[in-house]
Amino acid sequence: MTATTHDTHDDHHHGPPAGFFKRWLFTTNHKDLGVLYMLFGLLMFFVGGAMAMVIRAELFQPGLNLVDPHFFNQMTTMHALVMIFGGVMPAFTGLANWLIPVQIGAPDMALPRVNNWAFWLLPAGFVLLLATLFMPGGAPAGGWTMYPPLVLQLGDAFPFLIFAVHILGISSIMGSINIVATILNMRAPGMTLMKMPLFVWAWLITAFLIVAVMPVLAGAVTMLLTDQYFGTSFFNAAGGGDPVMFQHIFWFFGHPEVYILILPAFGIVSAIIPTFARKPLFGYSSMVYATASIAFLSFIVWGHHMFTVGMPLAGQLFFMYATMLVAVPTGVKIFNWMATMWQGSMTFETPMLFSIAFVLLFTIGGLSGVMLALAPVDLQYHDTYFVVAHFHYVLVTGAVFSIMAAVYFWLPKWTGHMYDEKLGKWHFWLSTISVNVLFFPQHFLGLAGMPRRIPDYALQFAEFNMISSIGGFVFGLTQLLFVYIIIKCVRGGQKATSEVWEGARGLEWTLPSPAPYHTFETPPVVK
């Protein structure tokens, strides 16, 4: 037994196993799985992006020009599901897989086989979900929020949607348990909790959120399933149930979920800004406490998605106050990043550009969030394009921009080559300009009265919709450049040093570039 273990151990020293399937299908290596997660996220980013292009093309001018309203609803629903569960979450999990072990000085994740299974459930879940596009009645079209009774009108897609959500939830939970186990058990000697990089902290907290709320979503969709097929009436008023109860349960999951999509971004930006400002992160411990506060508050603000359902006054006031409080720790983070830049010595490589854009544009999304928190005015904003603009500012220029920043930042460590800086800057400027052309006018559309999730609109909304669509097309096309830059960097380029960036701090930058297949088999000592 001991001998066998020892042999296996020795084999691994030579690098990845030969053979494509043996390498990628059976891999338990955190770097391989990190790469798989990120490639999957990139693929889904384009699948969801193609759906967004259909949406913006249909909305380019008034009238139903390209698609049927039912198909349009499928696109808005699937765009959200694909981007959230297929794009952003796997991309962040991939970054966690690749980076957490090398940032805390661990040889791998704590549960490597669970890691493999958690990843391979994702393609399975998405085969179920995307297959619905080709089924009678089409894909889910009742919104990603799956509100009954509307969701119960789905055709054959309904059970596939439910089981896809279950599988994606199991995948996320397993990935998160693995992250928690790794961070709590496998830190190198001397790596106390308050010495961990903020990306690790952000993911520790995010992983707890996922473990806490994914089962709630699973419960909610299972109740939908039994309502549809087994005669229960959880959400059916005629049987003594309540359709609004689904919304309460869904948003008890859904609000922490949106912080699941942004907390890792905070960690990424907190790594990049100090590097290029050549100055330590301002207020490390307040960053940790702010992240934890945001995570705590995320559990008690779900009602702000439901100000129009007819909650009691006391409920509305409670959710309004709690939501407004979120602005305090979030503000602390923004100010800390600004203070980090203050009196630094900054250079503006692509990761830094994306991070600065993140700080500014996420601020716009955060400030419109304060407006949305106000219950009496949310009765106007709710379910309009103002909300669409708000959450795309936090999710695209927030979460997605942070992922892009992270890719440029760590790509030299992964590939051993520097990416093409000139093309990276082109990617940044085209993305940043077009994304604002895309989403800024949507604030105006919403305030002027355009509801969300409509395939056609009244004439006074024509101008801003056309501008928004043009921004959307440019933003979409620009992302092809991103893929080209990544491929180019994988294939070759200027050799990267171990440190890569002049101001880089942290264990991963002590490793050679590219990092060997196995790292920190002997734990480093952190002083």
Place this chain on the structure above:
Amino acid sequence: MNHNKLTTVFVASTALLALLFSAGAAAETDWRRPWGVNLPEGVTSLSQVAYSMHMLTFWIVTVIGIGVFAGVFYSVWRFRKSQGAKPATWHHSTAVEIVWTAVPFLILLGIAIPATQAMIKMEDTGNYDMTIKVTGYQWMWEYEYLDEDIQFFSRLDRDSDRARQRNSDIRPRDVEHYLLNVDNPLVVPVNTKIRFLLTANDVIHSWWVPELGWKKDTIPGFINEAWADIQEPGTYRGQCAELCGRDHGFMPIVVVAKTQEDYEAWVAEQTEDSNGDVAVDEDDLSDMDMDDLMAVGEDVYGNQCMACHQAGGEGMGDMFPALVGSDKVLGDRDAYKSVLIDGISGTTMQSFANLSNQELAGVLTYVRNAWGNDEDGGDEFQPADVEAAR
């Protein structure tokens, strides 16, 4: 970039922002014109409360936003390595951190107080003068005046409906109030506290007229309350705001506010002709000729059926079956009538018993004869046939 270039970019972007905000201010009075960028001030006391809360918060967050942008841009301009900036080494300051935790908290407190007052006012549905019950359907609204004998349905107007079909030869731009016009608007008096009771028949909808200042979900099996006191006569348009299926984008709301005298005249008119929806005599069971039946039927089909069953009766997927060559349409006459009068339970096919005998006779005849259906034995239905089947 050198300093000058950066300064130019900064000045230009500030100017652009200022321009957008001033455009917002200019658009306040006439929000429906193109390029509208702001909430309407509206015509009810609640909409004005919402509007002033909105503007207060907007200016506060704008000032904070400009502060953040200015801080970041200044750092980017001032602390650049290429300009020889040397990095400082400090990394925390308890005093500063306390300040930027406490100050935002106090600002939020300042916003929360008026917001609480506004919310209390919004929920105060007592002391109302009249009550209107709003029921959402896929995809139209039903209005019932609980103090009068008035009830009717309100749907997208025919012009918009024709123009919005795919491959329609009518351009949306040629239709007045495209997608924001209905066949029967909700008529209400001004300066009256109207209580709305909102519910739905099938899925959740949301009743929203921006100039009334709020939206409220209509939920099957539950009744929500809201209120409005419209201060100026006029026509106010809105839409369903909660995704409710295929034609969610096509169930507008039109509220016509009239002076008390005009409103009373309207009520008198409605109660004479008890069905506000259709100008036909309910009791008239005399036969109609085939041309009249087909003409009435085509109109009813366009208003009621086309959204799901499509312009050519080709249907859409399993949920909205084709009517061309359909067994249900071309089979037993009584079963066919029952589909319209009773609906088909467990599907989205609702009952259309609310339509008049003439309208039902028309649409039954039309569907049985249109699109080549007459080849398989088209025949006609008369109002008396419908009455007999009720």
